Amino acid sequence: MNGSSKNPYGPNPCDYLSNVNSFRIIDTTLREGEQFANAFFTLDFKVKIAKALDEFGVDYIEMTSPVASEQSRTELETVCKLGLKTKILTHIRCNINDAKVAVNCGVDGVNVFIGTSQFMRKYSHGKDMSFITNAAVQVIEFVKSKGLEIRFSTEDSFRSDIVDLLNIYTTVDKIGVNRIGIADTVGGGNPRQVYDLVRTIKSCVSCDIETHFHNDTGCAIANAYTALEAGSKYIDTTVLGIGERNGIVPLGGFMARMVVSSPDYVKSKYKLTKIRELETLVAETVKVNIPFNNPITGFCAFTHKAGIHAKAILANPSTYEIINPADFGLSRYIHFASRLTGWNAIKARVEQLNLDLTDDQIKEITKKIKHLGDVRPLSIDDVDSIIKDFHADTTKIELAKEDQDKKRQALESSAAKDGDNSEDHQQKKRKLDN
Ligand SMILES: [Zn+2]
Numbered sequence: 001m002n003g004s005s006k007n008p009y010g011p012n013p014c015d016y017l018s019n020v021n022s023f024r025i026i027d028t029t030l031r032e033g034e035q036f037a038n039a040f041f042t043l044d045f046k047v048k049i050a051k052a053l054d055e056f057g058v059d060y061i062e063m064t065s066p067v068a069s070e071q072s073r074t075e076l077e078t079v080c081k082l083g084l085k086t087k088i089l090t091h092i093r094c095n096i097n098d099a100k101v102a103v104n105c106g107v108d109g110v111n112v113f114i115g116t117s118q119f120m121r122k123y124s125h126g127k128d129m130s131f132i133t134n135a136a137v138q139v140i141e142f143v144k145s146k147g148l149e150i151r152f153s154t155e156d157s158f159r160s161d162i163v164d165l166l167n168i169y170t171t172v173d174k175i176g177v178n179r180i181g182i183a184d185t186v187g188g189g190n191p192r193q194v195y196d197l198v199r200t201i202k203s204c205v206s207c208d209i210e211t212h213f214h215n216d217t218g219c220a221i222a223n224a225y226t227a228l229e230a231g232s233k234y235i236d237t238t239v240l241g242i243g244e245r246n247g248i249v250p251l252g253g254f255m256a257r258m259v260v261s262s263p264d265y266v267k268s269k270y271k272l273t274k275i276r277e278l279e280t281l282v283a284e285t286v287k288v289n290i291p292f293n294n295p296i297t298g299f300c301a302f303t304h305k306a307g308i309h310a311k312a313i314l315a316n317p318s319t320y321e322i323i324n325p326a327d328f329g330l331s332r333y334i335h336f337a338s339r340l341t342g343w344n345a346i347k348a349r350v351e352q353l354n355l356d357l358t359d360d361q362i363k364e365i366t367k368k369i370k371h372l373g374d375v376r377p378l379s380i381d382d383v384d385s386i387i388k389d390f391h392a393d394t395t396k397i398e399l400a401k402e403d404q405d406k407k408r409q410a411l412e413s414s415a416a417k418d419g420d421n422s423e424d425h426q427q428k429k430r431k432l433d434n
Contacts, residue, residue, distance in 0.1 A: 009260045009322075017202060017231035021262050025270075026111075026210060027053050027251060028062040029238040029282065030079070031091045036242035038286040045285055046075045047082065049239070052281060054084040056274040058251075062089045062236070066105050067098045073105065080106030089149070094132070099139045109149025112139050113181065116164055117156035129164050133171055140177050151210055153181025158189045158197065166204055173205040179234060180209055184223060187216030187245070191226040198230035210234035213249050215241060220249045221257050239282040240290070252279055256295035260322055273329035296328050305335035307342020314344055337383045339373030341366065346387070353384065355391045365390050 011020035029049060034041055046063075053061055061084075066073035080088050087108035092098040094114035102110050114132050115124045127135075136152050143150040152172045154160055169180050182198060189197075194211075202209060211227040211234070213220040224235045241250030252275045259266045266272070276297050283290050292298050302325040304313045312319035317332060325332050336345040343359075343366040350357050350365075357365070368386055372378060 007261070007263070011229065011261060015229050017199070017229075019228045019231065019233045020225070020258075021265050022233070023228050023258070024059040024234045025251070025254075026060040026062055026089065026234050026236050027058040027238065028091070028236050028248075029053070029242065029251075030061060030063045030075075031065075032062075032236070032243035032248055033238040033282070033286075034064050035244045036247065036286060038288065039242065041075075041285070043071075043075050043078060046079060049278070049281060050079045050082060050084060050086075050088075052274060052278050053239075054082075054086040055271060056251075056278060057270045058086055058237075060087045060089050060109075060234075062091050062111055063107075065090055065092045065098060066101050067092065073101070076105045076107070087149070089151075094135045094139055094152075096135075096138055096142060099142050103143060103146045103148060107148065109151065109178070110143045111151045111153065111181070112136070112143075113153040113155050113183070115155040115185075116161075116168065117159035118161075119159060120156050129168070133168055136168065136172055137175060140172055140175055144176060149178045151179040151181055152177050153183055153210065153212070155183050156185040157182045158184050158193060159186070162197075162200070165201065169201055169205050173207050177207055180205060180207055181212060182209060182227070182232070183212040184214055185212075187214030187220065189213065189223055190217075190219055191222045194223045194226045195230045198227050198232050202231035208233045210236065212236040214244070215246055215248060220247075221253050224249045224254060225257055225261070239278050240288070240294075242282065242286060242288075250294075251275070252297060253295040256323060259327060267327060272327050275328055276330065296323070296330070301325075302330060302332040303335050304332065305338060306340045307345060310334045310336065310345035310348075311342055314348055337369075337373075337378040337380050339370050339378075341369060341373070341383075346383075349383065350387055353387060355387065357387075357391060357394070361390065361394060 011018045030046055033039060050061055063076045063079060064072045066076045076090055089109045089111050090102050090105065090107050091111045091113065092102050094112045099110060114136065115121060116132065121127060140150050140152060154165060154168065157165060172180060182201065198209060198211065209232040211224065211232040213223040220241065228235065235249060235254065237249045237251040237254050238247060239251050241247040241253065255266065255270065255272060255275060259272065279290055279297050290297050292300060295301060302321065304310050304320060309320050313332065313334065321332065334345050334348055336349050343363045346366045346369065347362045350362055365387055369383055372382065
């Protein structure tokens with residue numbers, strides 16, 4: 001057993017290609033997120049979210065192509081003029097006409113994409129690999145000539161022929177592309193496939209790698225993490241994971257993963273306390289609720305229920321928590337209103353209510369709560385009422401006792417003074433004793 005403070009979830013020191021401690025975020029809420037079914041983004045919203053993402057500290061913000069619509073172009077130009085620290089990218093098709101419009105919008109870089117799988121080539125754009133390669137070279141050289149960053153990504157990379165992928169990636173790498181993109185456009189990839197593909201491509205190019213994972217099979221965050229292990233440096237995210245279909249890697253969930261693996265890097269680079277605000281802003285705008293099981297911000301993400309858990313959490317939160325809610329500006333909650341509760345949880349509640357009860361009394365209350373919890377669901381109010389009623393009863397008994405003691409003392413002192421030992425006095429005393 002390793003008794004040192006080594007992080008068991010940290011990057012493997014043998015993974016010399018790993019970027020788990022040095023990754024970058026490209027947030028595409030304002031491009032991929034705009035493709036979410038419920039999304040209708042106004043200029044005001046785009047400005048607000050861009051500023052919030054900048055404050056959070058994402059490295060890049062990717063926005064919808066200016067060719068998509070007049071309004072898209074206006075929004076892109078407006079966000080570029082905000083003077084944010086975060087670099088602004090726009091996402092365009094791999095053709096020179098789109099590139100010419102993009103470079104005139106004030107962006108820091110251009111993210112170019114084209115489908116390379118059999119499906120995309122047959123049913124989407126209908127072009128062969130030599131056409132794709134020529135178009136890529138033309139666009140990359142043009143964007144570079146304007147002094148801007150350029151990324152070239154294939155679409156549907158996991159269903160593309162590996163020889164085709166290596167050919168095009170090595171070609172664009174040779175002409176100085178800044179990043180190549182690998183995209184799991186249909187969300188079918190699993191972590192092992194991701195590791196193998198990213199690792200293979202990484203060994204053939206010298207530029208950086210960006211990865212884009214859809215969440216159709218629930219692997220988006222795991223795939224993103226594995227891609228970093230294999231040498232990818234840039235991860236595409238959106239707030240709450242919104243995007244085409246059921247979306248991509250969620251920024252908050254990805255931060256939950258990374259703060260566990262790479263706490264120093266993550267906490268020094270990103271303002272984690274902004275996550276909740278970002279998610280609330282996006283959830284309200286696209287009219288969805290934050291899911292109950294969302295990492296970090298799901299309503300029960302830091303709620304502990306079972307008595308045995310509550311006891312340990314109260315003694316040391318790390319016993320059942322891998323993430324400290326305080327890192328995200330949140331607090332943990334001990335769920336005490338159920339049949340699974342324990343007396344330690346009830347004791348904590350008694351202290352919160354500022355009541356004074358002994359451990360034995362609290363154990364008695366816990367029994368009552370568990371008994372009622374067997375019969376029906378309990379609310380916090382139910383538990384608080386049981387505690388308060390019990391407390392009131394014990395207080396009443398104690399007050400009555402005190403009152404009785406006082407009366408007895410008074411009686412005794414007056415009897416001593418008068419030397420009264422009459423039958424009347426004895427009767428009064430008997431009454432008090434009863
Ligand atoms: Zn996508």
